[in-house]
Amino acid sequence: MGKLAIETRGLKKSFGKTHAVAGVDLAVSAGGVYGVLGPNGAGKTTMIRMLATLLRPDAGEAQVLGYDVVRDAHSVRSRVSLTGQFASVDEDLTGVENLLLLARLLGYSRPRARRRAADLLDAFGLADAADRQVKKYSGGMRRRIDIAASLVVPPELIFLDEPTTGLDPRSRNQVWEIVRGLVAEGTTVLLTTQYLDEADQLADRIAVIDHGKVIAEGSSGQLKASVGAGSLHVRLRGPEQRAEAERVLAAALDVPIELSADPVALSAGISDPERVARSLAELSRSGIDVTEFALGQPSLDEVFLALTGHAAEKTPEEDAA
Amino acid sequence: MNATSAEQASAPVTEDALRSVLLAGERPSRPGPVLTSLTFGWRALLKIKHVPEQLVDVTMFPIMFTLMFTYLFGGALAGSTQEYLQFLLPGILVQANVMITMNTGITLNTDIQKGVFDRFRSLPVWRPSPLVGALLGDLVRYSIGSAIVITLGLVLGFRPVGGAVGVVLSVELLLVFSFCLSWLWTMLSLILRTPNSVAGVSMMLMFPLTFVSNIFVDPKTMPGWLQAVVEVNPITHLATVVRGLMHGSVPAGEIGWVLVSSVLLVAVFGPITMVLYRNKK
Missing domain, CATH: 3.40.50.300 (P-loop containing nucleotide triphosphate hydrolases)
Structure with a gap:
């Protein structure tokens, strides 16, 4: 330096x-x-x-x-x-x-x-x-x-x-x-x-x-x-399969799965992109209909989530982190 | 937008061009306060050139006031409009100028809100120069306003006994006073948040300042306490001087008064303005 x-x-x-x-x-x-x-x-x-x-x-x-x-x-x-x-x-x-x-x-x-x-x-x-x-x-x-x-x-x-x-x-x-x-x-x-x-x-x-x-x-x-390689976003055909999908993904990816407000969507931060392909294969093997999936770079929001535990765009308030 | 076509036509930034621009040769030496202030004055003139609408106040105000006061009040106050004009015109000249100075604060407030002032403040130049330059540019506005009032007066029948010399001298004194008074508005523009509030507060100060004076009428008919106020109002002294010079007498003592109050205005409001300017968020 x-x-x-x-x-x-x-x-x-x-x-x-x-x-x-x-x-x-x-x-x-x-x-x-x-x-x-x-x-x-x-x-x-x-x-x-x-x-x-x-x-x-x-x-x-x-x-x-x-x-x-x-x-x-x-x-x-x-x-x-x-x-x-x-x-x-x-x-x-x-x-x-x-x-x-x-x-x-x-x-x-x-x-x-x-x-x-x-x-x-x-x-x-x-x-x-x-x-x-x-x-x-x-x-x-x-x-x-x-x-x-x-x-x-x-x-x-x-x-x-x-x-x-x-x-x-x-x-x-x-x-x-x-x-x-x-x-x-x-x-x-x-x-x-x-x-x-x-x-x-x-x-x-x-x-x-x-x-x-x-x-x-x-x-x-x-x-x-420190943030992870990005995140996987998955959408299912129906909300009734979400609990099962969560279990399968958690096992395959070995990370906590996030359930978003949308009842058919799940997402997870991933550390190893190779596991993603395997986890998607696991989903179809378990008979879960995936209509859409996407692999995203970590966004600023995710960086913030990972670093601070709160979302980036939230209005300023007393910082608990 | 037509900007897009031009943008596509022009070559993007090339590394070679950027390199040659960054190797600019020797650094220029730092210019002095006079040069930087004049350069900021040049900016004010360029703004008049690009936005001539901003001259509305220096043209319409004086015309309106001269006509209104001469013909509305002339007969009642002085017996005839012609006679009143001889008394009123120097006063209207003072009022027009003082009114125009108000715009300084409003313009500055708008200007300072913009990012370009951050750049000015981050330049290695004499710190007051952006403000001094703006005020120097305003001298052009005052001169235009004065020329309009005097021309209109001459057309209506105003005859200055003091001749061209008296007129020119009185305008020069007016410019000095206006430049100094402007520091009051620059201070306000740094205290108040919006151009509207600057305009409001300025008006509130401006009306008593110009009306409670000898601009429109001889204060003899006013109650005693009001006469005392009129007597200490610097605008009264200014109007007396301008009237005297235009009508052929040189009220030396009064000129001294005007110069002293000008110096005092800068001495008080100048430093306050600069402190506010330096600590502006």
């Missing part, structure tokens, strides 16, 4: 009675992508805003690229970029005007600023839309101009707050390509996401956060191992 890009100890932030970030310790090494995975309201954005010096922590410490986010806020600001979750450029201005504005603010002379804006628009495939107001951009273009705006002066570390939420799959892939490109050039990326597969695809290490606390940390392989 190289030197640390981000290090926090006991970082805390509350808004009234809500403990948005309730004591977070992070150690993010330089280079690569660090993913912060969590549901809405888990405290991801609050944490990023503290690291980007927009919010002052209530307690704890945070160092970004070796500078304290409170005492050395200015040094942090000149080395990092933040791409917020919503509209991080001015929607009333055109693409090129936004980049010119930032380039001038960051100290480029007028001609250099113009050249820089043109280069960025080219690189992000936005040259044709340069003179259009950003509010007329599509979702994918919006995200690209957002990220381009963060690279006017190439930062050592870039924060991407839910960069792909709400994007279509094609635009999402483009953002992923950009993130990979950034990393290839040595930029450290900290991104937050609600999607397990995004963290899986991009991040070298992942912190899972919930109710403002890190509840698991590791590579995606390590996290998956």
Whole structure:
């Protein structure tokens, strides 16, 4: 592990009675992508805003690229970029005007600023839309101009707050390509996401956060191992066979079976995909009519269920886990 | 949407292009507060260019007020509309400007709710520059409003004895005062949650501030306690100065008063605004 890009100890932030970030310790090494995975309201954005010096922590410490986010806020600001979750450029201005504005603010002379804006628009495939107001951009273009705006002066570390939420799959892939490109050039990326597969695809290490606390940390392989390989969902022809099906599956899979609200459905987390085929064969041998079955990657919900014992999207409440 | 076709036509991000963009050469040196404030002022002008509807208040307000007060009250208050216009127009100019400053807070409140302000706040620039820049951009709005009031006045028969010099000087003083008063609205816009509440509270302050003054009538007929209020209202002093300059006298003491109250406005509301801005969630 190289030197640390981000290090926090006991970082805390509350808004009234809500403990948005309730004591977070992070150690993010330089280079690569660090993913912060969590549901809405888990405290991801609050944490990023503290690291980007927009919010002052209530307690704890945070160092970004070796500078304290409170005492050395200015040094942090000149080395990092933040791409917020919503509209991080001015929607009333055109693409090129936004980049010119930032380039001038960051100290480029007028001609250099113009050249820089043109280069960025080219690189992000936005040259044709340069003179259009950003509010007329599509979702994918919006995200690209957002990220381009963060690279006017190439930062050592870039924060991407839910960069792909709400994007279509094609635009999402483009953002992923950009993130990979950034990393290839040595930029450290900290991104937050609600999607397990995004963290899986991009991040070298992942912190899972919930109710403002890190509840698991590791590579995606390590996290998956703790959750299981995924889950099997089975639908039966009639509800009367469910009890029998539960018994057969439990025996074949050797894991607890979940009975969902749907009276003909069952599901089970699985650790060994090979057993699945065998368990389905067992079902048909026992004369149980299966109308549908599916094998799913573990979803964020399942990760949460496995790690915390409660579902991800539940409204915040006193944490019993 | 037509955006889709453009998006498909443009090449996706290539790794080579991204690499060349990331190797941007030497970092530029950090610009000073004046340059960053002016750059934010440029942003405000661009917004006027793209959203010209926002000039409705600086054009319609002054026209409405000048016409309404001249013709509704002129005869009753001063015997004739022409005579009242000589007295009223400098006052209306003050009121129009002060009214227009209110929009600063409303705009800023809308603006701050958007993510782009997070980006501004995370830039390594002099911290007040986004706010100062917005206020500098507003000077253009005040100038437009003033030009409209004065032109309309001249058309209706207003004749400034102080000539062009007096008019220009009084407008300049107005711009200084308006810029300073705006910090009151920037503070409000950071305290209140929605643009609507900013508008509401601003109105509540604005009406007494402009009406309990000598803008519309000579305070001599008011009860004593009210005269005392009028006397300490900075708007009264401002109106006196503008009236004096336009009609050819230079009320030096009053000018001093206006400048002192301008400085006080910034000295009090400027730092409060910045503390609120820094701790904005």
